[in-house]
C-alpha cells in the first residue's frame with residue numbers, strides 16, 4: 001500500500017492495517033488534537049465524535065477511508081471484483097467510515113469496471129474473519145471427519 005509506510009504487525013510495511021485500523025484511527029485523531037469527553041480513546045469514541053461533526057475525528061476516518069479506497073481500487077484493477085466487503089471492528093463505525101471510503105473510491109477508480117465496485121460492511125460484523133476461517137477449515141477436513149458416527153444399533157426385540 002505504502003512502500004515507505006509504518007511497520008505492520010504482519011511483518012511487512014505500509015499495509016492498509018497501518019492506516020485504517022481502529023488503533024491507528026484513534027492515534028491519528030488524538031495526534032490531530034482530538035480529546036475524548038470520557039475515558040474512551042478508542043475508534044468507537046472517535047466514531048461518535050465524527051458523527052457529532054468533530055473535524056479531527058472526521059479527518060481520522062477520512063484518512064482511513066482513503067487508504068481503504070486506494071486498496072480496493074488497486075485490488076479491483078487486478079482481479080476485477082464486483083463487491084468489497086469491509087469487516088473487522090472498524091466496519092461497525094458505519095457511515096463515518098463508509099461515506100469517505102465511497103467518495104475516495106470514486107476518485108481512485110480510474111477503470112470503468114472499478115467504478116462499479118460496491119462497498120458493503122460484513123454481515124457477520126467483527127467476527128466475519130473468524131467465521132470465514134472456520135468455514136475454510138471445515139472445507140479442508142476429510143469428508144467423514146465431522147460424522148458423529150453411525151446411530152446406535154437398535155437392540156433386537158426379544159422373542
Ligand SMILES: [Zn+2]
Nearest residue numbers: 008010012015
Ligand atoms: Zn501487514
